[in-house]
Amino acid sequence: MYIKRIETTPFELEMHGALRWGKFGELKSIEHMLVKVEDQEGNIGISEAPVRPTIYGETRESITAIVQLFSTKLIGLSSDDEEIYNVLDSIPNNHCAKGAIDMAIYDLRAKQRQQNIVDAYAGEKNQIRVSYILGISNIETMLQEAKRVFANGVSVFKIKIGRDSQHDEQIIQALKTEFSDEVILYVDANETLDAKEAPARLEKLANLGVAYIEEPLPVHLIKEREYLRSLEILPIIGDDSCFTLNDLQRELQCNTFDILNIKTARSGFYYSFKMLEEAKKHHKGVMLGSQASCGLGTIFCAIMASQEGVTHPCELSFPLKLKTHMLQKPINYNNGFLDIHSLRDYKLLCEL
Amino acid sequence: MYIKRIETTPFELEMHGALRWGKFGELKSIEHMLVKVEDQEGNIGISEAPVRPTIYGETRESITAIVQLFSTKLIGLSSDDEEIYNVLDSIPNNHCAKGAIDMAIYDLRAKQRQQNIVDAYAGEKNQIRVSYILGISNIETMLQEAKRVFANGVSVFKIKIGRDSQHDEQIIQALKTEFSDEVILYVDANETLDAKEAPARLEKLANLGVAYIEEPLPVHLIKEREYLRSLEILPIIGDDSCFTLNDLQRELQCNTFDILNIKTARSGFYYSFKMLEEAKKHHKGVMLGSQASCGLGTIFCAIMASQEGVTHPCELSFPLKLKTHMLQKPINYNNGFLDIHSLRDYKLLCEL
Structure with a gap:
């Protein structure tokens, strides 16, 4: 089945306290993204992209933009097509954006078979x-x-x-x-x-x-x-x-x-x-x-x-x-x- | 003198023909960004940021967003402050965005002394x-x-x-x-x-x-x-x-x-x-x-x-x-x- 739409949605969650690491790292609240990949039958795979500027150099804006850029090349491909990975490999870095697209597609494949991702x-x-x-x-x-x-x-x-x-x-x-x-x-x-x-x-x-x-x-x-x-x-x-x-x-x-x-x-x-x-x-x-x-x-x-x-x-x-x-x-x-x-x-x- | 404003402006130029390299690389036209750093006296340093998704994973949108994020931390600093480099180092990748901010600041320093960058x-x-x-x-x-x-x-x-x-x-x-x-x-x-x-x-x-x-x-x-x-x-x-x-x-x-x-x-x-x-x-x-x-x-x-x-x-x-x-x-x-x-x-x- 063909990929028809790829979308990002930001979301926020509250933490009990800040997480601090390394010399300067600090995380006080969660501002992540959902990445949704939909096929032509209406099946939707969903995954979560963390946003970590200080680790991967990604921001919500960069994730939104790069998912949009990838979507122009992924839409129309079969959700099982290995070409998906050539597309994702063609642009370096943007790790969590690419990881989330990848996992949403795995989820989509499970949904197409009426399975949950665990099974x-x-x-x-x-x-x-x-x-x-x-x-x-x-x-x-x-x-x-x-x-x-x-x-x-x-x-x-x-x-x-x-x-x-x-x-x-x-x-x-x-x-x-x-x-x-x-x-x-x-x-x-x-x-x-x-x-x-x-x-x-x-x-x-x-x-x-x-x-x-x-x-x-x-x-x-x-x-x-x-x-x-x-x-x-x-x-x-x-x-x-x-x-x-x-x-x-x-x-x-x-x-x-x-x-x-x-x-x-x-x-x-x-x-x-x-x-x-x-x-x-x-x-x-x-x-x-x-x-x-x-x-x-x-x-x-x-x-x-x-x-x-x-x-x-x-x-x-x-x-x-x-x-x-x-x-x-x-x-x-x-x-x-x-x-x-x-x-x-x-x-x-x-x-x- | 203090950094007051940082801006990005996209621009386009035409090429004589496409430049091809590596297995898949291709560049058909130029869509770069100007990065301008202004101090409180109105001096402006300007540099050019190339946009190379397939080499650095950067897009116009990611450059715009990351320059905006950096500007929140750079505005108010003296244009000679070494802290500028701690700010730029705090986020990995985004190479051409950071390179352009850096060079615009060098240009700004020259302008502050009424010099051109060559001299x-x-x-x-x-x-x-x-x-x-x-x-x-x-x-x-x-x-x-x-x-x-x-x-x-x-x-x-x-x-x-x-x-x-x-x-x-x-x-x-x-x-x-x-x-x-x-x-x-x-x-x-x-x-x-x-x-x-x-x-x-x-x-x-x-x-x-x-x-x-x-x-x-x-x-x-x-x-x-x-x-x-x-x-x-x-x-x-x-x-x-x-x-x-x-x-x-x-x-x-x-x-x-x-x-x-x-x-x-x-x-x-x-x-x-x-x-x-x-x-x-x-x-x-x-x-x-x-x-x-x-x-x-x-x-x-x-x-x-x-x-x-x-x-x-x-x-x-x-x-x-x-x-x-x-x-x-x-x-x-x-x-x-x-x-x-x-x-x-x-x-x-x-x-x-």
Whole structure:
């Protein structure tokens, strides 16, 4: 069936508090986009595009414009046509816009077969262990947030570090004291560590009980990253260094990471599946990252997280940071696991 | 003096014919943007932003939107404030939008001192040898175009290759037959060669008299590119692999190129100066690339090309491809050289 219309719709959701990361990153409220792809029969696939100027250089305006530009080339193609990916590949960057078009088309294909996306694409794993991202704040606030989320059943925490090493160590110790071995802790340095000091910092984090670390060093320091990984102090997650399949291939050549962070928000389904295959072929671990996706984005992310080859807890709990929601029924985290089948009959709130 | 207003204005120019490159690249007409930065005294700095969706993922809409977003953070800053670069660095990609803001601010600073940009920033070199880009077309068309440009005094040609190796060799031979050793020929493969076949292809091109080659292999194949350069068959120009200062640092770590292609259109003046310094420190050659800049962009590019450390002919002749112009007085190429001082009193056509 042919693609007839592609549309973007902005939407807003409120958060419980701000999420802070890296040197300057901050997210205070959610201003995302819905991307809808309609075929000539009236079937509609819908996905969520996060808007992250400081990570991908995309704004609502750029997403609107690039989706409009792509739509001139996609309308008239069959929704199964591989040419779709040539069109999307013809323009670089614009990651979340392209990821959202891709996922909306996957959703459309499921709808054409009267299937929900979970039944259409879920993998072998029914129960996915979820992790929760603790943004940078004062110790008390971070601990309170962790307790609230732990009470909701989540027992894996990613702690954003890199603004103040003393503070980083204090919060890790506080969390270990509070939850002892009931929780898995890992950290995300968002490229903020110094290359010379990194080995010692990683030793210290390992001794504090941190399980693995995401992007310790600036991505362009490829030789230093290769060296740091070779020391095998802590497993390293590749995220900022692995936006695309091409990035991933470069990083695999240089062997800079141990666990690949796939984000469906930026690589869609088509390339996320390819990146997962590539990681498996190279015997790398795989996790799914959140990109602060709300309900709908989290469902797509969970479907990818249920695939064979995903080895680590996945960041599927961002909706717990939200005060207002996009799904009629909130996502349920049961003892720290997300039941993929509980997402089968999701419905968007009609006001979106 | 404080930045008071930042504006974008689209403009169109006609070309003599289409420019084709790489596997799919094609440019049929010019739809660029002017970026104007005004201070509280009414001084206005102006620069040109090319719009290249297939290279940088930017559209007119994305450039308009991101310049608007930056302007909310730049307005009120002194035009000399280093904070300007923190603001521009806070959002990745959007290369030509950021490059144009940067250059408009340099122009503004010159205007504040009642100087023209040439006197304010030109380097030691008065006469810059220019090269001309021959897009992919049939042999006869390419040869006719080369003759027309040669008659205008230009004797260095960059030939876009990579769609058909037989055709590539034919046009190089035809140009050599036509002009013998009066011309320097180099080629731009735009990442289209096969890694295994590349050494033999480079041997062949060297034997045909090609002086150097730009981006033979896909950028993400970093190990293959490192190896190909180490063979020293032909000097390699780094372009797609060196968009930013960070990219350049990665490439220098891996020693993948011999000559750096700096494009002021994408790195502005601030980062172009830094990239030039970095290249000099590593004893690399440097050339300036065109990005199909029209008159105003070519002036900024020529100023960078006049700096000490620029070692190779520079792509300053794109205006010869234009049927309509943005400058009142056309740029004059004298025996294949551009006299930087001839650009001192340039004026934009008032209809822009």
